Amino acid sequence: MRGAVLGAAVMVLAGAGVWLAAGDGRGGYVPDLARGAAIYAEACASCHGADLEGEPDWRMRGPDGRLPAPPHDETGHTWHHADRVLLDITMRGTAAVVGRGYQSNMPGFGETYSEAELRDVLEWIKTQWPERERAHQAQVTAQDETGR
Structure with missing residues (x-):
């Protein structure tokens, strides 16, 4: 159970990192090309x-x-x-x-x-x-x- 929770937390944080990296550093803006x-x-x-x-x-x-x-x-x-x-x-x-x-x-x-x-x-x-x-x-x- 603890491994599943840790895995889910890693996925959420990884997803947040991708979202922030895709933005331009100004409030999380991600362009819709x-x-x-x-x-x-x-x-x-x-x-x-x-x-x-x-x-x-x-x-x-x-x-x-x-x-x-x-x-x-x-x-x-x-x-x-x-x-x-x-x-x-x-x-x-x-x-x-x-x-x-x-x-x-x-x-x-x-x-x-x-x-x-x-x-x-x-x-x-x-x-x-x-x-x-x-x-x-x-x-x-x-x-x-x-x-x-």
């Missing part, structure tokens, strides 16, 4: 591309003075930003985050999707990057979180 991919297809792909390729000439301002939607693949600059910044832009929109009269077509999605849903989108995007970009972005995020 399928949900992130679905939301990306629904809300982001029309501007940023089904393959994260962005709009053509995304570095050149259009007639309205605004920049086209950038790619979210390794050719863009998404991976240069910390998670906190990416989530803030996704929730509030680029103009709200940049301020100083900056104009952008990127809306905020914080009233349409929950923070967890938008984090899922960002986590899914990261899975599409090569290892070098994922590692760089993780380092930028870690530095941002520690204030360095």
Whole structure:
């Protein structure tokens, strides 16, 4: 009997360790990548591309003075930003985050999707990057979180 109880306790603790290891260290959050991919297809792909390729000439301002939607693949600059910044832009929109009269077509999605849903989108995007970009972005995020 004692062995069965000990075995069950080990299984529970092992399962908890897997759950915590899968999270990002912030309250046990575990990304739902399928949900992130679905939301990306629904809300982001029309501007940023089904393959994260962005709009053509995304570095050149259009007639309205605004920049086209950038790619979210390794050719863009998404991976240069910390998670906190990416989530803030996704929730509030680029103009709200940049301020100083900056104009952008990127809306905020914080009233349409929950923070967890938008984090899922960002986590899914990261899975599409090569290892070098994922590692760089993780380092930028870690530095941002520690204030360095």
